[in-house]
Amino acid sequence: MNQARLLAHVVLAAAALTSSAGCVVLRRPTTLPPAEKPYVAVLSGEMPEPITMVARHAWIIVNVADQGPLLRYELLSRAFKETTSRPLDYFGEGDVALHGLVEKDRGSIRKMVECLDEETPRYNEEHPDYFPMPGPNSNTYVDQMLRRCNIPVDLPSTAIGKDYRGPIGVSLTSGGTGVQFDTWIAGVKLGLTEGVELHVLGLTIGVDWWPPALILPVNPGRLGFDDR
Template identity: 35%
Template sequence: MRAARLVPLLFLLLFIVPLLTHAAWWSTRGMADDWRRADWSSAKLLPAASIEPEATVHVFAARVGRWRGVFAHHSWVVVKEAGASAYTRFDVVGWGTPVRVNHREADGRWYGNLPELVTEIRGEAAAALIPRIRAAVQSYAYVTPGSYQAWPGPNSNSFVQHVMAEVPELARALPPTAIGKDFREDGLFAGLTPSRTGVQASLYGLAGVTIGWVEGVEVNLLGLVAGFDLRSPALKLPGWGRIGV
């Protein structure tokens, strides 16, 4: 009986309260009410490609627009070969052909929201990974118009998670608010985490558990994630995302 009372209490504390408090905070922010009025310009997080001689790989994530920013981030991948005069950005969008190349600035704001750097690799290590990243982009399955689904996926985060699973040397986890990262079309999944450093069980990405050195410990319910990270100590909470180092 005591355990039966504990489960709804934990659900309230770990999922509902964080989500409601973040929604309250989010409502106080000034935001563009239309994508045409939003700021999509470079956040100046990357140097000009012309003055960056070495190969680089970056994964970025930024809050999505309007009320959906309460819940979710949008993520994308950026590469630049050694000596290249421009960055190449890969991400997935919800209109037209999903996979886009250089749809926005490499380090552009998303609906006015500043990107955060998920991971960065430079030099020879980046040069070795870039062909595999490009191959992973080409192998993404959901490329036809209409295949994008904001929830539970496949979406932009499903795409970046696919790339990171194909190139586990990226060795980082997407934010817990990257809804769609755990999407599984084939239903029940049990196996290794995308980083290959732990195990994961998932039902269509709607419910599941992840335990890994890179991913940390995550409990997923309807795309909302609660948990913690041991590698870089932090809490993971719905709405707020990762809170820690």
């Protein structure tokens, strides 16, 4: 059984138990600021069938607001940077969600771009292979960029691969207010804004402190108020 089929079997089993549970109150609208506003946005879209209900693919959009095009940082087979006029589009046709928006002055956003430009090829060197589960994959890349470039945004629980740290690893969380310890099999995350998460075979369950919510391994990833 290949990895993609194993992933589908595991996550669909989780979905069967929780498919009626995912619900977000006061969901953040998936809209981006106007062109004159500098920002970094972190988005994700639902994966195609058969894992639509339980997996998402993340990417980063940057607007320096210097009359240049939007920048997109993403990983398909390799991590890359490109310009885009369609920041909400991706290879799928599912729900697209905005998980975080960092709005700062142009100088601060340019520094984030410089960091992303430096860290993207470094990621490709560190992770030459791609594995759907437990990673490294597209969500591993986005999570690493958020942590290394000080972009305080948390990915949703269904961004499988976001917690990949190799065979064993410890790091700060992408939100910047907690720590996590993960192995290929299991892990745990604890943070002021992240709450408490337990990771098992790439799936995430937990409790968010504020806004209050249960964290579930099925889209949209939460039962409660929207946060990420």
